[in-house]
Amino acid sequence: MNYHIQASSIVKQDATLHIKQSNIDFGTTSKTAETLPNPAELFLGSFASCVLKNVERFSTMMKFTYTKAIIEVNATRLENPPRMENILYNLTIYSNDKKLNKELLKKNIEKFGTIYNTVKLSCTISGTISTIENV
Template sequence: MDYQIKASSMAHDDATIHIKESNIDFGTTPKTADSLPNPAELFLGSFAACMLKNVERFSTMMRFSYTKTTLEVKATRLENPPRMDNIEYSLTIYSDDDKLNTALLKKNIEKFGTIYNTVKLSCSISGTIKTVPNV
């Protein structure tokens, strides 16, 4: 599979990523540092998107049901050279399904996640998956 995106920016202004029919604005200037995602946050967003896509994918393959998921991702940035050093995540799945095997789901996400495996080559990743009964 091959992927392609486009991005654009104007001098002294913020930027936009163009993906299919979506436009994602992101900050490149100090004036939007508190309101738009920065490149590091978009990177973590891509990591999160990979995990959540795989929850959906494996819910079909592993035959479990859920109503929603929440995911918190934190990272440590090192200065020299600038890079992400450690990513920690906490995935919560809202489900009453006894067939949901979180250990197997975690193993599958770690084995088959494209972004997960790409990131794993350059920094450590640790995390937890827990279930919460549907409310």
């Protein structure tokens, strides 16, 4: 597979990612540092997107149902050279399905996630999966 995205910016203004039919604004100036995602946050967003896409993918393959999944991602950035050092995620899946095997799901996410595998080549990743029963 090959991927293509485009991004644009205007001097002294912020930037936009153009991906398929979506436009995602992101910050490149100090005036929007508190309101728009920065490149590091977009990077972590890509990681989170990969995990959630694989939850959806493996729910079909592993034959479990869920109503919602939420992931929280935290990262440590080092300064010299600037890079991500540690990524910690907590994935919560809302499900009453007894067929949901959290250990196997985690193993599959770690083995088959494209972004996950790319990121783990450059930094440490650790995470947990928990479930909450639907009421």
